């Protein structure tokens with residue numbers, strides 16, 4: 368019964384509500400009354416209060432959108448359902464979509480009741496440089512280490528259904544990282560052929576990659592394995608389901624040798640069958656853990672050395688390896704270079720491209736790369752290497768892999784933290800190989816010539832003459848050396864503030880660090 372102070376319109380609304388939520392007259396005779404009646408008002412309220420015009424932050428707007436506004440008309444022209452003609456439509460009062468909230472700028476600067484998103488974010492108001500905490504590296508929570516039992520050829524990375532089964536970890540909510548290579552294909556590069564592997568994982572939704580350099584695999588057949596054991600993905604070569612066909616395996620890249628119209632050999636599911644005849648004295652595979660850098664690798668930015676480093680890593684890994692004479696290879700041998708670049712999608716040292724772009728602007732007004740990150744509320748370095756560890760294990764490159772193909776790896780990096788992180792993942796680092804910027808190598812060589820150490824530039828060693836040539840912005844794969852003031856400042860900061868191991872031989876006194 369409507370309350371006596373209701374208007375007539377209210378009363379009709381109340382009557383409608385009553386019809387919608389009141390007891391069903393037919394059901395009234397039944398033994399069971401409607402049990403969902405109490406929910407109906409909630410459902411109606413939810414249905415009417417949501418819709419394409421309502422967002423989480425705009426729930427206090429009038430819930431009926433401006434259906435008559437020109438912009439909304441095409442989508443919400445209800446007159447065509449009511450048979451209203453255009454004159455009647457034009458004479459009808461045009462509804463306007465009116466917000467009862469204050470302007471966003473006002474709400475952000477004057478948080479009323481601590482509602483989410485009403486608080487200014489740290490990135491909106493960078494901290495002054497002199498109020499910053501120490502540059503402690505903020506990393507993603509470290510993950511539990513893999514065991515031989517759970518590493519290797521998992522057909523599908525899955526979260527364990529039984530949390531009891533997980534080994535104890537300070538972050539109980541995180542399952543162990545599992546990766547699965549979804550596809551592999553041959554990529555010809557300026558430095559030689561590579562195999563690109565695309566990985567999925569159970570930790571983030573990013574597609575991390577492995578560029579495997581092992582061209583000996585191209586000449587391999589099941590009957591004629593190569594001298595060094597091939598670097599292959601266990602999860603890719605696994606049998607994914609009992610119905611998979613040879614063509615399924617070929618399409619995802621689980622094949623042996625070189626794929627062509629005339630040659631298609633699906634791989635066999637265990638790496639043992641494709642394992643080459645182990646030769647002693649084969650150096651451990653050379654690897655690099657590389658973090659995505661859109662600006663350096665795609666745009667050719669000379670603010671950092673990332674593009675050059677990616678190119679240089681692929682180049683160095685592709686260099687042929689001379690094997691000394693041993694019992695198994697009495698005359699010695701030269702085998703193609705072998706190793707991998709694990710390409711992690713952790714742009715901007717893990718802070719993302721948006722924040723990195725903001726950080727660049729802070730750098731332009733005088734802050735270095737570390738300070739800029741801190742001012743934006745980020746850590747100096749927010750990267751993690753657990754996924755890299757899992758990918759290396761999947762490729763048989765960790766001592767704790769299922770069926771490892773080497774005892775350890777040689778790592779191309781100047782960053783000691785990376786070495787430490789890999790060791791924590793159970794990947795044995797037998798050697799750290801420095802990544803000296805090409806322009807520094809050239810300058811060093813010129814110094815040596817000046818000092819009479821060489822008569823000419825020492826182009827005879829592994830760096831080809833043309834690689835020395837500085838090409839502005841030539842940081843892309845197959846490019847030359849990159850050089851510039853911004854880059855020098857960046858490199859100096861990495862050495863002086865981030866502990867990267869590089870000789871600052873070209874140090875000039877009085878150069879301000881940015």
Ligand SMILES: Nc1nc2c(ncn2[C@@H]2O[C@H](COP(=O)(O)OP(=O)(O)OP(=O)(O)O)[C@@H](O)[C@H]2O)c(=O)[nH]1
Pocket residue numbers: 656657658659660661670671672673676713714715716717718722723726727736740779780781782785802861867
């Ligand atoms: N936040 C931020 N990230 C940057 C900047 N310049 C490059 N990066 C990112 O830094 C990452 C590469 O890290 P670096 O610190 O250059 O080198 P590293 O990988 O730690 O060490 P190396 O193995 O020796 O190359 C990439 O993800 C780049 O996008 C910068 O100015 N600010």
